[in-house]
Amino acid sequence: MQKKFEINILFGGQAGDGIRQLGTLWAKLLAKRGLYVFLYDDYPSLIRGGHNFSIVRAANYPVETHKDQVDLIVALDLETINRHHHHLSEKGFILSEGKTSQGFSLPWSKTVKEAGVPRIMKNTVALGSLAKFCGISFEELSQVVKKLPQAEKNLEMAQKGYNLIPQTISLPSLPEEKRFLFYGNEAIALGAVAAGLKFYIAYPMTPASSILHYLAARRETFGVNVIHPENEIAAVLAALGSAYTGSPAMVGTSGGGFALMVEALSLSAQAEIPITFVECQRPGPSTGVPTYTMQGDLEFVLHAGHGEFPRVVLAPGDAFQAFYLTALALSLAWRYQIPTFILSDKHLSESLFCQNLPEKIPQISYKKWHKKDEYQRYSFEEDGISPLAFPGDKRAVVKATSYEHDPFGITTEEAEMIARMQAKRLKKENLLLQETEKLLETKGPERVPALVCWGSSKGAVQEVCKALGLRFIQPLVLRPFPKRALEKALAPASKVIVCETNATGQLAKLLKYHDLEVDEVILRYDGRPFTTDSLKKKVEPLI
Secondary structure (H helix, E strand, O other), X not given: OOOOOEEEEEEEEXXXXXXXXXXXXXXXXXXHOOOEEEEEEEOOOOOOOOEEEEEEEEEOOOXXXXXXXXXXXXXXXXXXXXXXXXXXXXXXEEEEOOOOOOEEEOOHHHHHHHHOOOHHHHHHHHHHHHHHHOOOOHHHHHXXXXXXXXXHHHHHHHHHHHOOOOOOOXXXXXOOOOOOEEEHHHHHHHHHHHHOOOXXXXXXXXXXXXXXXXXXXOHHHHOOEEEOOOOHHHHHHHHHHHHXXXXXXXXXXXXXXXXXXXXXXXXXHHHOOOEEEEEEEOOOOOOOOOOOOOOOOHHHHHHOOOOOOOOEEEOOOOHHHHHHHHHHHHHHHHHHOOEEEEEEEHHHHOOEEEOOOOOOOOOOOOOEOOOOOOOOOOOOOOOOOOOEOOOOOOOOOXXXXXXXXXXXXXXXXXXXXXXXXXXXXXXXXXXXXXXXOOOEEEEOOOOOOEEEOOHHXXXXXXXXXXXXXXXXXXXXXXXXXXXXXXXXXXXXXOOEEEEEOXXXXXXXXXXXXXXXXXXXXXXXXXXXXXXXXXHHHHHHHHO
């Protein structure tokens, strides 16, 4: 049996030092060696300046979260050492430009200055030094560096950094394995494209912005029209207009942006226009802490909008789930003509995962109108789902309305018609529940304490469960609420402990509302995600 190996490295410096790029390049380098990696990115809510750091965890077994304690610090400034020295393990090393008793002092800035290249290339020099320190050949390193802009200069800087330091440790290599890396938002974007997305419309808002940037940079490759309108209200209404004409659309935002979209959410429900929302949570209320994480919008998304109507809320916890569930969200939106949600957060959206993506995913499809009688946009059907036709079809008059209406889409205030239309829309809820209630991840023994989580807390919770021999339970769909599936999963547990990153235990309250027992709740609400170290310390006294 292969001996377990892992290494945790923290990269730190000021904004503008290219810290995230440095961490990403290191992750790519190790993934090419066949290791599993996970990258956590931390940066302040500032336009310029401030301290940035990334933690890259690498192992010869799957990892989906980071740790507080690190084995190596790569410090591009003194502040990194001052802030993070206490996280360094007892036998850890520091690579920096300053004097340190636990590592090497290296002239990265001097190297860049003497070469006359841009200051940001100091991160490439540091990457070269780190690669040599870890016993990685320059040939391996060059395969990653040569893909950067100004490749020739970056290769030169990497070589200079490589020559500054002796080899000290040796990282394992698993050359027979091929690893793929995806940021959470990349997986969301790719899942939407694979399902058949035609329009992505969004106003930039951290941490959803990178979906917009990723799809815009690849609009010709993916065949997706990408629009950046003047605000979030324009974005959601444009998406509804796109769907009304038959082009599947998705919008992405965070809590504050979604607040502006809520009236249009109810419009989509009344007009039965399919739309998918990606809501990437961050700490609130109001502007809150824009570049940090929180699972604080669950109740908001579950209940947003006036009136009563069906919706689907899906909460992925890693890149694999984000890819699949985004495709499913689009598929369900179109088959049932409803609003659907992908509930992400900063930790999921901006972390780097090392996972293969599913090969088979749901595709966008819908009930088409086959001409028999005069077209009725909101015809009464046994399943509550009316056939779709689109403007431009000369055989049909296609209506869309925010008012209550009859089957043709003509405004009505008749009591019987109002009741029938309300029942028609709500009829979809039971069908949705039957289709989605088995979206539940469970692992580990049954007759032990169970840790229940949702969304991005998955990685840390799953690892703690494995370490302590506990039951892991993660509902992937939160509306329609999968009561029967959760009841069955929770029944054998000797204790139920809910873990989530918010201040009020929103999933725990949801479980209790549906008469499911919760014994303990572990919360974190400082804008940071759970780590395996911190969560394990909180769980152990409770079991």
